[in-house]
Amino acid sequence: MNGSVRMGRVLGVPLRIHWTVPLLVVLFGYSLGSQTLPAWTPDQSNAAYTVAGLAGALLLLGSLLAHEAAHAVTARRKGIPVQSITLWALGGMTEMGKPRAAGAAFLVAVSGPLTSLVIGAAALGAGIGLDALSGWVVPSAVLVWLGWVNFVLGVFNLLPAAPLDGGRVVQALMWWRTGDRDRAERAAARSGQVLGILMIAVGWISLLRGALSGLWLMLLGLFVLIVAGAERRRAALAPALRGVRAADAMSSPVETCPDWWTVERCVEEVALRARHSTLALIDFEGRPSGLLDLPRLARIPTPQRETQRVRDVATPLSQCTTCAPDDLLEEVLERLRPVSGMRILVTDGPNLVGIITMRDVSRIVQRHALRGTGSR
Numbered sequence: 001m002n003g004s005v006r007m008g009r010v011l012g013v014p015l016r017i018h019w020t021v022p023l024l025v026v027l028f029g030y031s032l033g034s035q036t037l038p039a040w041t042p043d044q045s046n047a048a049y050t051v052a053g054l055a056g057a058l059l060l061l062g063s064l065l066a067h068e069a070a071h072a073v074t075a076r077r078k079g080i081p082v083q084s085i086t087l088w089a090l091g092g093m094t095e096m097g098k099p100r101a102a103g104a105a106f107l108v109a110v111s112g113p114l115t116s117l118v119i120g121a122a123a124l125g126a127g128i129g130l131d132a133l134s135g136w137v138v139p140s141a142v143l144v145w146l147g148w149v150n151f152v153l154g155v156f157n158l159l160p161a162a163p164l165d166g167g168r169v170v171q172a173l174m175w176w177r178t179g180d181r182d183r184a185e186r187a188a189a190r191s192g193q194v195l196g197i198l199m200i201a202v203g204w205i206s207l208l209r210g211a212l213s214g215l216w217l218m219l220l221g222l223f224v225l226i227v228a229g230a231e232r233r234r235a236a237l238a239p240a241l242r243g244v245r246a247a248d249a250m251s252s253p254v255e256t257c258p259d260w261w262t263v264e265r266c267v268e269e270v271a272l273r274a275r276h277s278t279l280a281l282i283d284f285e286g287r288p289s290g291l292l293d294l295p296r297l298a299r300i301p302t303p304q305r306e307t308q309r310v311r312d313v314a315t316p317l318s319q320c321t322t323c324a325p326d327d328l329l330e331e332v333l334e335r336l337r338p339v340s341g342m343r344i345l346v347t348d349g350p351n352l353v354g355i356i357t358m359r360d361v362s363r364i365v366q367r368h369a370l371r372g373t374g375s376r
Contacts, residue, residue, distance in 0.1 A: 004086050010065065013072045018088030021061070029057035036145060041137040048138050056142040061087065063119050063150050067157075068092035070115035071108055078104040083335070090223055091153075097334055102176035109168030113154040120150030161195035162188035163227045185235035192228025196221045238330065240368035241361070246332055247325035249364050250346045250354030256280045259289045259311035263300055266310045271297060278343055280352055281314050288322075288345055288352040290314040322347055325354070329364070332356075 004016040033053020037044070068085045071094040075082050083095040099105035124147030131140035158166040167188040174184035199221025206214030257270045259281040270279060271294055279292040292314040300313065321344045323332045332344055342361070346354035 004088070010069055010085060011073060013069070013076075013082050013094075014084040015065075016084055016086040018086060020089030021087050024089045025054070025057045025061060028060055029053040032056045032142070032145060037138060037141055040141045040145075044138055052138045052142050056145055059123075059142070059146050060149060063116065063146065063153070064092045066119060067112045067116050067153070068094045070111040072096070074108045074111040075099075075104075078107065080104065080108065090220055097331075099172075102172045102181075105175065106169060106172035109165045109172060113157045113165050116150045116154035116157065120147045120154060123147035123150060159195060160188075161191040161224070161228070162231055163192060163224065164195075167192055167228075182235055182238050185238070186232060189228045189232035189235055192224055193232065196223075196225025196228055199224060237361075237365060240365045241330045241333070244329045244364055245325065246323045246327045246329055246344070246346050246356060247354070249329050249360045250325070250344075250356050251276075251360055252346075252354040254280050254352055254355045256282045256352070257292060257310060259283055259309070259314065261310055262306060263297060263308050263310055263313065264305040266292070267297065267305065276355075276357065278355070278357065280345060280355060281311060282352065285350075287350045288317055288347060290316045291320050291343055291345070317345075320345055324348065329356070329361075333361075 004018040007015050007017045009015060030053065033049040033056075037049050037052055064087055065085070068087070072082045072085055075094070075096045078099065080099055081097045086093045086095070096108075099108060123143045127140045127143030127145075127147060130136055130143065157164050158169070160170040161167045162171065162185075170191070171184045171188035174187060175181045178184065200218050201221075203214040203217030203219075203221055206217065208214075255270065255274050255276060257266050257279045260283075261269075266279075274294065277294045279294065280288055281290040281292055283289045290311060292310055296313060297310070300308065321332070321336050323344055323346055325346055325348055336342065336344070342358040344356040345352060346356060
């Protein structure tokens with residue numbers, strides 16, 4: 001989701017639009033205006049089809065936003081922090097914290113598909129009613145199309161496989177019944193991987209038979225497969241990280257560099273002898289001000305290194321993930337910022353006391369494996 005842009009707020013939640021959203025609008029608008037509407041309502045003008053196709057695509061985008069907003073509103077009512085809503089070509093994503101109870105997880109998961117089904121019923125009823133009362137065939141057809149698409153969206157999202165909402169529902173029910181959240185997450189992720197493989201296979205067969213929609217199904221299946229695999233790995237990590245504080249995982253002392261230094265001075269005096277690929281920057285008062293990625297530093301042309309400051313090529317502190325030494329590592333990882341990656345600055349008040357990288361997390365997991373799965 002790094003290619004998304006902040007576009008205001010929805011019900012108090014930051015809204016981000018991925019660069020693929022215009023592609024979604026164009027594809028659906030073109031398909032609706034050039035194929036679906038001419039087949040459903042022949043003998044209309046090209047202008048009417050074009051305008052109606054664009055309107056239908058925008059209404060679909062609004063439906064996706066309503067689906068994600070339902071997740072966000074339900075989560076906030078259950079005390080779950082919501083960071084953002086992102087719309088992209090394959091739908092939407094609501095970034096939020098983990099539910100603390102199975103009941104809350106169930107309600108958050110089911111709220112999105114129910115919203116899509118309600119929108120589908122409302123749009124379908126409005127389309128049929130508008131056609132019967134006014135005879136406006138093109139607007140009626142757009143509403144009927146919107147209704148059916150939302151029905152498909154709602155039903156598809158209820159498939160019992162993560163990361164789809166149906167997978168979250170099954171996960172919540174299994175969690176409630178067994179009391180084992182990790183087991184429920186692993187089971188939902190495995191079903192997601194199976195569904196992703198099936199979608200890719202069906203899409204490939206459809207594509208071989210000349211149906212271009214098979215390509216879309218393959219892309220969606222690939223997304224499901226990748227995310228389900230990531231969730232399965234995260235579920236496997238959870239037992240190792242549970243109860244671990246940031247202070248137990250961090251590396252200390254931290255290699256730092258003054259943020260007012262030039263790139264050339266940083267390379268000569270710090271970077272060449274650094275043990276890690278990341279340096280923490282500090283300001284004049286010794287407080288952390290950002291993170292410097294050494295591979296990015298290496299790409300700076302030699303003539304520019306004499307004048308360019310390292311703070312100009314670093315990730316500023318406002319975009320970095322920070323935590324206190326006593327914060328639980330599992331909770332800190334949930335609020336990782338995509339820009340800073342798997343790098344967490346540990347601060348005690350204004351002072352930098354440590355840094356957590358993927359290597360540190362791997363060390364915690366290895367220690368857990370050595371103790372045995374039953375030691376925690």
